[in-house]
Amino acid sequence: MSDSLKKTSAGMRLRRYFLTGLIVVAPLAITAWLTWTFVLWVDGWVKPYLPKAYNPDSYLPFGVPGYGLLVALVALTIVGFLTASLVGRTVLGFGESLLNRMPLVRVVYRGLKQIFETVLAEQNNSFKRAALIEYPRKGLWSIVFVATETRGEVDARMPQQETISVFLPTTPNPTSGFLLFVPRSDVIFLDMSVEEAAKMVISAGLVAPEYPKKMPAETPGAPAAPALAKDTPPRNDLTGT
Structure with missing residues (x-):
């Protein structure tokens, strides 16, 4: 050498x-x-x-x-404990009534409160699953986060089919994106977690969770590959059952 x-x-x-x-x-x-x-x-x-x-x-x-x-952590815990009582709820209601009388402040307060309640509430099932939809055109697929079933006026105005609300994140910043209402039949639910899907979006596909590889296409004249045991089909609902 x-x-x-x-x-x-x-x-x-x-x-x-x-x-x-x-x-x-x-x-x-x-x-x-x-x-x-x-x-x-x-x-x-x-x-x-x-x-x-x-x-x-x-x-x-x-x-x-x-x-x-x-x-700060101790103070927030004490505030939460006091707010859970009758007196605390009364004081909180009085404070919110004052804020609701302020034209600009009430809009900011309501928006921030709704965001924190949606993100931090333990009983909320938002963004518990990742899925695929055809976007921005047929043949191209994008990762989305499943939010919930479509509700309210949007659901009433939609055609007579079951739809779900999904969030389509952007790369490399998944905190921005688009809210889409998609027919359930057009959504492919994934086995990967929301965290794994977020990593894949942030890295532009460079970081992907492990998953069984697809079988290679058979070459004409070559012996057929041995059959593999079928995996359990992925759950296709929002409840995870």
Whole structure:
């Protein structure tokens, strides 16, 4: 082997080692940085409002990162506990009645409240399944997140067929997309989870969950491939049964 080939192979190995290290370290470093930034951001909001007697930064020679986040979590839990009582619901209702009288503020408040209730409510079944639909034209397929069965006036105005509401995310930002009302018969439900589907959308298809490969097409004159046991067909409903 010539010296030039040895140098080329050594350079390729170094490049492969560098990329492998980058793949391992970069996600860990970015996750740690985002977590640390979020903790410091919450501390910066909460700590200035704490009395000095309850703020360890006022009498310790060093700062205590995460203390503000811990206080915020405890305070939110207490607020939720108080709101669940009769007195708390009364106070909350009075506060919302005041906000509803403010033309611009009430629109922002109602929108944010509806978003948080939809995303965080434990009894809500939104975005529990991933599916495929033909979009933007026949023959092209897109990943969607199944929301719920179509309801209200939209359901009443639709043709006499069962439809479901789906969210079509965009790449690489799955938080934006389109709300579509699709006939149930046109939806192919997937076995992959919503998280796996989101990773596939964000990575533009580069990251895909493992799944049994399709059988290769048979070559004319070649012996037929042995038959494989049929998998259980995927569940085709919203309830997962």
